[in-house]
Amino acid sequence: MKIKDKVLIVEDEQSISNFISMILQASGFDTIVVRTGEEALTMVSSHCPDLIILDLGLPDMDGMEVLKSVRKWSNLPVVVVSARNHEHDKVEALDYGADDYLVKPFGTSELLARIRTAIRHTRTALPNGEIAQSGKFTTGELTIDYDKHQVLLRGENARLTVNEYKIVALLGKYAGKVLTYDFIIRELWGPKAKTDNQILRVNMANIRRKIEKNPGQPEYIFTEVGVGYRMREDD
Amino acid sequence: MKIKDKVLIVEDEQSISNFISMILQASGFDTIVVRTGEEALTMVSSHCPDLIILDLGLPDMDGMEVLKSVRKWSNLPVVVVSARNHEHDKVEALDYGADDYLVKPFGTSELLARIRTAIRHTRTALPNGEIAQSGKFTTGELTIDYDKHQVLLRGENARLTVNEYKIVALLGKYAGKVLTYDFIIRELWGPKAKTDNQILRVNMANIRRKIEKNPGQPEYIFTEVGVGYRMREDD
DNA sequence: AGTCATCTTAACGATTTTTTGACGATTTTT
DNA sequence: AAAAATCGTCAAAAAATCGTTAAGATGACT
Numbered sequence: 001m002k003i004k005d006k007v008l009i010v011e012d013e014q015s016i017s018n019f020i021s022m023i024l025q026a027s028g029f030d031t032i033v034v035r036t037g038e039e040a041l042t043m044v045s046s047h048c049p050d051l052i053i054l055d056l057g058l059p060d061m062d063g064m065e066v067l068k069s070v071r072k073w074s075n076l077p078v079v080v081v082s083a084r085n086h087e088h089d090k091v092e093a094l095d096y097g098a099d100d101y102l103v104k105p106f107g108t109s110e111l112l113a114r115i116r117t118a119i120r121h122t123r124t125a126l127p128n129g130e131i132a133q134s135g136k137f138t139t140g141e142l143t144i145d146y147d148k149h150q151v152l153l154r155g156e157n158a159r160l161t162v163n164e165y166k167i168v169a170l171l172g173k174y175a176g177k178v179l180t181y182d183f184i185i186r187e188l189w190g191p192k193a194k195t196d197n198q199i200l201r202v203n204m205a206n207i208r209r210k211i212e213k214n215p216g217q218p219e220y221i222f223t224e225v226g227v228g229y230r231m232r233e234d235d
Numbered sequence: 236m237k238i239k240d241k242v243l244i245v246e247d248e249q250s251i252s253n254f255i256s257m258i259l260q261a262s263g264f265d266t267i268v269v270r271t272g273e274e275a276l277t278m279v280s281s282h283c284p285d286l287i288i289l290d291l292g293l294p295d296m297d298g299m300e301v302l303k304s305v306r307k308w309s310n311l312p313v314v315v316v317s318a319r320n321h322e323h324d325k326v327e328a329l330d331y332g333a334d335d336y337l338v339k340p341f342g343t344s345e346l347l348a349r350i351r352t353a354i355r356h357t358r359t360a361l362p363n364g365e366i367a368q369s370g371k372f373t374t375g376e377l378t379i380d381y382d383k384h385q386v387l388l389r390g391e392n393a394r395l396t397v398n399e400y401k402i403v404a405l406l407g408k409y410a411g412k413v414l415t416y417d418f419i420i421r422e423l424w425g426p427k428a429k430t431d432n433q434i435l436r437v438n439m440a441n442i443r444r445k446i447e448k449n450p451g452q453p454e455y456i457f458t459e460v461g462v463g464y465r466m467r468e469d470d
Numbered sequence: 471a472g473t474c475a476t477c478t479t480a481a482c483g484a485t486t487t488t489t490t491g492a493c494g495a496t497t498t499t500t
Numbered sequence: 501a502a503a504a505a506t507c508g509t510c511a512a513a514a515a516a517t518c519g520t521t522a523a524g525a526t527g528a529c530t
Contacts, residue, residue, distance in 0.1 A: 197518085215519085225518075226516085396487055
């Protein structure tokens with residue numbers, strides 16, 4: 001029994017959103033339609049869609065802002081749809097983490113194909129299957145709860161900030177392997193971020209202060225000098 | 236020392252392939268250019284590129300066939316580039332596993348952004364960011380753990396420095412074969428480094444102090460006088 | 471407006487790592 | 501046999517790395 005994929009459609013023109021919604025439903029998707037950026041953000045966190053179709057021209061805020069907000073804590077696939085055909089817009093959206101950019105007007109079968117492609121990416125991308133990688137990772141007294149977006153120490157919430165959590169979550173996902181500074185930075189701040197690990201250093205200091213007994217001699221996250229960080233393997 | 240991403244360009248029109256190649260190189264990619272589908276397939280298996288830019292109009296075979304062949308055993312990102320703007324073509328390519336479809340003519344910055352996006356997709360899958368090599372190499376009581384970036388002696392971390400590790404890792408990769416001083420130096424310090432093996436000598440002394448019982452009579456890394464170093468074969 | 475938490479950037483120092491110069495033992499070449 | 505080159509070793513200088521602190525910058529919420 002296959003569960004239908006949920007698609008969140010963010011589009012202010014009702015004629016278009018209705019049309020897209022119909023097409024998608026006919027193709028076996030569940031759809032949620034919202035008109036504003038704000039609704040979109042609440043829907044994303046409350047309904048956990050499998051994909052977002054995002055129009056850039058929204059009444060209350062720039063679609064790009066929606067994209068950025070979503071990307072702060074999730075990398076679920078976002079297909080941007082816009083009337084703007086300027087290269088600059090495309091580049092910006094893609095570099096902020098959009099998975100595709102379609103210019104209106106577009107054909108329905110192309111839209112569907114691109115949606116399939118975007119969903120396929122997340123499916124094959126993460127070996128464990130999900131965007132927010134569901135489940136838990138545990139090593140020693142440390143637990144990463146991927147559902148709650150929390151890191152627990154002896155069952156207690158370590159109260160990491162969003163970025164701190166993302167770093168730990170990433171390291172936990174590849175526990176036992178060294179992740180280079182560059183890789184972590186790319187993953188968190190996008191492909192055109194500075195390749196300066198300064199920011200990682202202070203984040204790591206803060207993380208360790210929260211999860212390590214003795215930050216000077218870490219028990220969970222080790223630094224491989226000149227290379228990157230590595231999380232202790234699970235047990 | 237970051238390793239550049241390799242992009243395989245499959246395109247029969249030389250003017251276009253040259254152009255793309257230039258753009259990519261200027262953006263920090265290594266490029267390989269081929270004209271036919273057959274060449275493309277051999278290059279994919281022999282050179283392991285990080286991404287393929289695939290033109291659909293090839294002299295010897297349909298680009299779609301290339302795509303299908305590649306997808307049989309690999310899901311490395313493929314960006315299709317084509318003059319055909321028919322929806323049917325796009326859908327077909329995307330459904331056969333292409334990661335994106337660009338219609339000629341396209342802007343260079345859009346191409347680059349879409350390449351970044353495609354690479355990003357695979358990166359979240361496997362953090363190959365740096366020194367590709369994965370797994371372990373073992374000979375005698377010595378183990379090179381390529382995931383942890385560590386060299387272990389009887390299970391104990393030998394605590395090599397980055398450069399020391401890189402040298403051992405390189406020798407391990409070609410265990411049994413002599414690597415010339417020049418080659419090792421090139422590999423570590425880039426093509427324009429001094430061709431003076433002084434620096435290798437002191438590194439080797441330090442390495443041996445850490446991994447050999449009797450540095451005077453090495454058990455793992457041998458020096459071929461006048462030529463280079465060689466690591467003992469695995470067992 | 472103001473508070474609060476977080477994110478970002480700059481600067482500093484302790485430590486580690488890299489590089490360089492020098493010397494002698496040994497081997498190779500002349 | 502003498503001269504030259506090769507290689508390992510030591511020590512010291514030079515450079516880089518990383519954790520840490522503190523000071524702005526930003527944004528959310530009251």
